[in-house]
Amino acid sequence: xxxxxxxxxxxxxxxxxxxxxxxxxxxxxxxxxxxxxxxxxxxxxxxxxxxxxxxxxxxxxxxxxxxxxxxxxxxxxxxxxxxxxxxxxxxxxxxxxxxxxxxxxxxxxxxxxxxxxxxxxxxxxxxxxxxxxxxxxxxxxxxxxxxxxxxxxxxxxxxxxxxxxxxxxxxxxxxxxxxxxxxxxxxxxxxxxxxxxxxxxxxxxxxxxxxxxxxxxxxxxxxxxxxxxxxxxxxxxxxxxxxxxxxxxxxxxxxxxxxxxxxxxxxxxxxxxxxxxxxxxxxxxxxxxxxxxxxxxxxxxxxxxxxxxxxxxxxxx
Amino acid sequence: xxxxxxxxxxxxxxxxxxxxxxxxxxxxxxxxxxxxxxxxxxxxxxxxxxxxxxxxxxxxxxxxxxxxxxxxxxxxxxxxxxxxxxxxxxxxxxxxxxxxxxxxxxxxxxxxxxxxxxxxxxxxxxxxxxxxxxxxxxxxxxxxxxxxxxxxxxxxxxxxxxxxxxxxxxxxxxxxxxxxxxxxxxxxxxxxxxxxxxxxxxxxxxxxxxxxxxxxxxxxxxxxxxxxxxxxxxxxxxxxxxxxxxxxxxxxxxxxxxxxxxxxxxxxxxxxxxxxxxxxxxxxxxxxxxxxxxxxxxxxxxxxxxxxxxxxxxxxx
Numbered sequence: 001x002x003x004x005x006x007x008x009x010x011x012x013x014x015x016x017x018x019x020x021x022x023x024x025x026x027x028x029x030x031x032x033x034x035x036x037x038x039x040x041x042x043x044x045x046x047x048x049x050x051x052x053x054x055x056x057x058x059x060x061x062x063x064x065x066x067x068x069x070x071x072x073x074x075x076x077x078x079x080x081x082x083x084x085x086x087x088x089x090x091x092x093x094x095x096x097x098x099x100x101x102x103x104x105x106x107x108x109x110x111x112x113x114x115x116x117x118x119x120x121x122x123x124x125x126x127x128x129x130x131x132x133x134x135x136x137x138x139x140x141x142x143x144x145x146x147x148x149x150x151x152x153x154x155x156x157x158x159x160x161x162x163x164x165x166x167x168x169x170x171x172x173x174x175x176x177x178x179x180x181x182x183x184x185x186x187x188x189x190x191x192x193x194x195x196x197x198x199x200x201x202x203x204x205x206x207x208x209x210x211x212x213x214x215x216x217x218x219x220x221x222x223x224x225x226x227x228x229x230x231x232x233x234x235x236x237x238x239x240x241x242x243x244x245x246x247x248x249x250x251x252x253x254x255x256x257x258x259x260x261x262x263x264x265x266x267x268x269x270x271x272x273x274x275x276x277x278x279x280x281x282x283x284x285x286x287x288x289x290x291x292x293x294x295x296x297x298x299x300x301x302x303x304x305x306x307x308x309x310x311x312x313x314x315x316x317x
Numbered sequence: 318x319x320x321x322x323x324x325x326x327x328x329x330x331x332x333x334x335x336x337x338x339x340x341x342x343x344x345x346x347x348x349x350x351x352x353x354x355x356x357x358x359x360x361x362x363x364x365x366x367x368x369x370x371x372x373x374x375x376x377x378x379x380x381x382x383x384x385x386x387x388x389x390x391x392x393x394x395x396x397x398x399x400x401x402x403x404x405x406x407x408x409x410x411x412x413x414x415x416x417x418x419x420x421x422x423x424x425x426x427x428x429x430x431x432x433x434x435x436x437x438x439x440x441x442x443x444x445x446x447x448x449x450x451x452x453x454x455x456x457x458x459x460x461x462x463x464x465x466x467x468x469x470x471x472x473x474x475x476x477x478x479x480x481x482x483x484x485x486x487x488x489x490x491x492x493x494x495x496x497x498x499x500x501x502x503x504x505x506x507x508x509x510x511x512x513x514x515x516x517x518x519x520x521x522x523x524x525x526x527x528x529x530x531x532x533x534x535x536x537x538x539x540x541x542x543x544x545x546x547x548x549x550x551x552x553x554x555x556x557x558x559x560x561x562x563x564x565x566x567x568x569x570x571x572x573x574x575x576x577x578x579x580x581x582x583x584x585x586x587x588x589x590x591x592x593x594x595x596x597x598x599x600x601x602x603x604x605x606x607x608x609x610x611x612x613x614x615x616x617x618x619x620x621x622x623x624x625x626x627x628x629x630x631x632x633x634x
Contacts, residue, residue, distance in 0.1 A: 115546060122542040152500070152538060168538035170499065177494045182487065183469070213531035214569045221469060221485035225439040229432055245534075252531045 003032045003060040010065050011300035014073035016040045021055050028301035032059045040072040048079035066107040068304045070130035074110040084115035089163045091133045095303040128154045131267050134299030145262040149272045155253040167256055169249045187227040189234035197274040201236040202243040206279045209247020216248040246279045267292050318348045320377040327382050328617035331390035333357045338372050345618035349376045357389040365396035383424040385621045387447035391427040401432035406480045408450045412620040445471045448584055451616030462579040466589045472570040484573055486566045504544040506551035514591040518553040519560040523596045526564020533565040563596045584609050
């Protein structure tokens, strides 16, 4: 494999706190990868162009290799704003609204996010739309409920390849805030330890969250009191908090979706994928699991191909 | 009024982040007051005894004036542990379990908190039990649902002068964390501004919280998206967050109480009292409002009097 000759595009997922780039070959396969914590927050200081070029140089990419970007780099506080596409949004149309970075030697295009412009229920996503695009034909026909865990977890109802509506739960952010900055920080030992999906404590608290999603911020304190009164060891408190939050989110999201017969697709990677699968199973739902990293790469590649095709059609027209 | 000759006891409410002391006369009336931010967290460094004596000296208190303390100073991480009284707990019995500080010239006693030792529903309070004691005969007969807002809001079911059961919502803490440390910090202008109970934005979001308490941490992000998409001005976002949280708490607590016919007593002071009254009214509940500061002073005074009476009885026995 030769990064310089075999790659056709550099695919970048640029989030708030993370940067990832893959060099993709003509079949959309990753032949090289680089990742760092140079997300939006750091890039706003260091400079987006510099970070991107440093990573591409290290990977041995050609200086004219085109780049396609999704995520927070396209937000108003990012590199260059790629205005939101409005919901309902046909996934295959997303690349049409990509914006081109001016004044660069290589072609750099940033994909837009999706906005749900409803006065009573506004919402936005940036990055997840590209993962959805990457699911391809799996969303082409019929309705699906897509669960996308993370700092801000998205649940999306799709229909015939369109994003119909979506909502966001701040589950990951609450886990971080509660375990490091709230009264619970005194109750949680091993904050950075990986919560095991097989842990009975995780299971018990997920059950609680599923049964009483309206009591989540009462149960935050129940965890505190349980460690004070000897009902819960501090080494298990992170599992309790994680189970409580994921259980509450899933109960709330299933209620939000309004149709419990929708087939569920879980787009996640690694441990988070196992944790959500486990709690969905507790709720009596079976999810088809799709790897989030593979999905975003596939989405970026498809967007690049559609974009190139569009330009070729424009050139011949 | 002469602080040195007219006061019979110094009443101290010592919380996690605040210290308050009142000199009380023989009728339990406050004749002098001092407060600071020298709560448990600072006192653990500076020294509890030094802080207390500094305040008492500034107030001109007699060197032998007895002191009665409630709150986090009696926790394991505090000045001296006053072990929890178990629930159900008769309020008038609380002073019996006060602990005496050894090796001080003046008499210093710390009141215990209450623990609800139920494996499935553990909870603890320190300080609120003294406010409840201060409500006196208002809790003597029949059942009440007492709402006590704060960083950690307590809801308490009392029966014939006993604390039967209680639960804690981390409402105030979540408001602080979300408005200063979460993604919402970018959406909230005027974080420290007082939220007005008459603000229609506060009212609208309280309605949302009351209607969908299971969706609280979805609506955290709704506030974020609403400011991004122009549905909510950042200057109103703190009111939205406050309304959402208080509405969610009240819906969750009324459901927890299990008996919607219980008369409600709201123990709060100032703006917080107005905010909770307003949302309780939105929920169709009318609360009797008791001032939290007056309640804790009355509770501390009553505890002191009962304690002295007990000692006199012991001396004559």
